[in-house]
Amino acid sequence: MTGAQFYTLLQQKIDKAYSAYIDTAKADRIIEDTIYRLCERLYRELDSQKEYDELWSLLIKDEVQTVSNPYIDLSSLSRTYMHLFRVACTYKTLLGSLGRVTTGSGPYSTVFTSSGHTARVGDNIAVISVTGTVTAITKTTFTVTSATSPDASAAVYLVRTFEASPYFSDRKRDVYHTPTIFNPKYQIQNRAVSTANNKALYLFPQADGIVIDYFAQPTAATGHIFTSTGATAITAYTEKFLYRLADECVMTYAGQVRDTELRQSSAQDIAINP
Amino acid sequence: MSTLNEIVHRISSSVNGGNTTDEMRFDSLYIESKIHTARASILSATSRQTMFDRINEACVQVYSVELLETQVEADCDVIRFPCPTVVRLDDRHDGFMYVGHVNGQKPFIRIRSNYTALSMHSLFQKEKEIVWDYLADYNGQYYINIYKNTKQRKLLVRAMFNDPTQVPNYRRDVDEYPIDATLENDIVNAVVTELLRQMVRTPDTTSDSMDTVPNRPN
Numbered sequence: 001m002t003g004a005q006f007y008t009l010l011q012q013k014i015d016k017a018y019s020a021y022i023d024t025a026k027a028d029r030i031i032e033d034t035i036y037r038l039c040e041r042l043y044r045e046l047d048s049q050k051e052y053d054e055l056w057s058l059l060i061k062d063e064v065q066t067v068s069n070p071y072i073d074l075s076s077l078s079r080t081y082m083h084l085f086r087v088a089c090t091y092k093t094l095l096g097s098l099g100r101v102t103t104g105s106g107p108y109s110t111v112f113t114s115s116g117h118t119a120r121v122g123d124n125i126a127v128i129s130v131t132g133t134v135t136a137i138t139k140t141t142f143t144v145t146s147a148t149s150p151d152a153s154a155a156v157y158l159v160r161t162f163e164a165s166p167y168f169s170d171r172k173r174d175v176y177h178t179p180t181i182f183n184p185k186y187q188i189q190n191r192a193v194s195t196a197n198n199k200a201l202y203l204f205p206q207a208d209g210i211v212i213d214y215f216a217q218p219t220a221a222t223g224h225i226f227t228s229t230g231a232t233a234i235t236a237y238t239e240k241f242l243y244r245l246a247d248e249c250v251m252t253y254a255g256q257v258r259d260t261e262l263r264q265s266s267a268q269d270i271a272i273n274p
Numbered sequence: 275m276s277t278l279n280e281i282v283h284r285i286s287s288s289v290n291g292g293n294t295t296d297e298m299r300f301d302s303l304y305i306e307s308k309i310h311t312a313r314a315s316i317l318s319a320t321s322r323q324t325m326f327d328r329i330n331e332a333c334v335q336v337y338s339v340e341l342l343e344t345q346v347e348a349d350c351d352v353i354r355f356p357c358p359t360v361v362r363l364d365d366r367h368d369g370f371m372y373v374g375h376v377n378g379q380k381p382f383i384r385i386r387s388n389y390t391a392l393s394m395h396s397l398f399q400k401e402k403e404i405v406w407d408y409l410a411d412y413n414g415q416y417y418i419n420i421y422k423n424t425k426q427r428k429l430l431v432r433a434m435f436n437d438p439t440q441v442p443n444y445r446r447d448v449d450e451y452p453i454d455a456t457l458e459n460d461i462v463n464a465v466v467t468e469l470l471r472q473m474v475r476t477p478d479t480t481s482d483s484m485d486t487v488p489n490r491p492n
Contacts, residue, residue: 086296116338180303
């Protein structure tokens with residue numbers, strides 16, 4: 001279905017007595033208004049796979065971001081942030097500037113010497129930007145396999161990611177609510193810079209990176225907001241969603257023109273075809 | 275067996291009807307503290323019943339420690355190794371299983387509690403073997419004190435600790451929590467019962483300096 005086809009469908013659904021007043025400019029405003037409302041409504045009801053399927057194009061999964069402050073501005077995410085689903089925090093724990101011997105020619109195998117280390121097989125290790133996996137350990141050494149050769153003397157870090165939970169700093173004040181790297185917490189706050197207000201996700205303790213799932217806002221840039229004159233197929237939504245959207249648009253229109261009868265009939269259509 | 279995180283989630287899902295969210299009423303650290311104390315209580319109760327049975331190795335942790343010269347007090351007859359607290363089994367026994375040489379084959383002799391350790395008239399002064407004791411210090415830390423060998427720098431300890439996550443080489447994110455399957459079941463049941471008892475009372479979420487219970491006149 002294209003935007004133009006959607007406009008035709010919308011006209012068919014609206015009472016003929018009013019159809020003359022639905023020009024394309026007005027239809028565009030109704031479409032945009034209704035898309036926001038419908039997506040928000042479906043978001044609030046997200047509890048089954050069916051609804052997740054309908055909103056697939058707005059669900060951002062496992063987006064990785066580097067963090068260099070106690071916060072990350074949500075405007076830096078790849079899409080316009082609306083609601084949070086899940087956050088995991090990545091922490092780099094310094095193991096030291098360990099002695100090392102590297103062999104091989106890709107993959108490289110590096111034996112790090114560290115008395116009393118706590119590395120385990122499967123751990124992710126980082127040396128500057130080179131990352132590798134621990135494949136063997138002894139009491140005083142651990143072996144890391146990496147695609148590229150690690151630096152000969154730079155500090156070695158253990159990289160771990162832990163699921164974060166909400167921080168209720170104004171409600172829960174007990175010691176057990178204290179964030180740790182094993183139980184990191186997040187809180188969405190305003191970060192005021194001069195006169196600008198930034199929606200920021202604060203992380204406790206400060207993380208080196210996050211993995212975030214969130215609900216994105218529908219935008220014209222990604223094809224979620226379409227116009228009634230559009231000639232290209234709308235790919236951001238399923239056909240079922242678009243037919244439901246048409247019913248919702250009629251509902252929005254009926255509210256604007258205060259047509260109780262049209263409002264009731266459109267509500268029945270939505271109830272029959274949710 | 276399970277990591278500490280997995281046990282926490284077993285408990286939190288049990289009190290939430292099989293589902294977990296990230297906004298649970300009880301914090302993970304709170305549940306963890308309950309797990310530690312339940313483990314110690316059950317270990318203590320079990321060992322009192324069967325003191326002569328072998329302790330299940332799954333409940334034991336081992337770590338070795340090596341002191342740097344800077345950590346040793348000069349000209350002192352006592353060498354002190356930091357050590358987390360161990361569970362109490364009964365009025366005469368605690369959770370230490372082995373304290374001795376790092377080869378694991380040479381246990382040191384433990385002197386009696388409240389012994390006049392440093393007196394010139396102490397019986398152990400005549401001992402030729404290395405002896406040890408476990409004492410608190412003024413700084414709030416606990417130490418294994420090694421006597422009769424001022425050159426001792428390495429020590430191997432096997433014990434059942436009150437808080438397994440305090441053991442130096444324990445990785446709480448990947449290592450198994452030191453319990454067997456039976457004990458895990460007992461701990462989960464004990465903590466779930468305790469949490470359900472707490473959940474009967476509606477939490478006070480109103481910050482008004484009173485014990486305000488929502489939906490109930492005060």
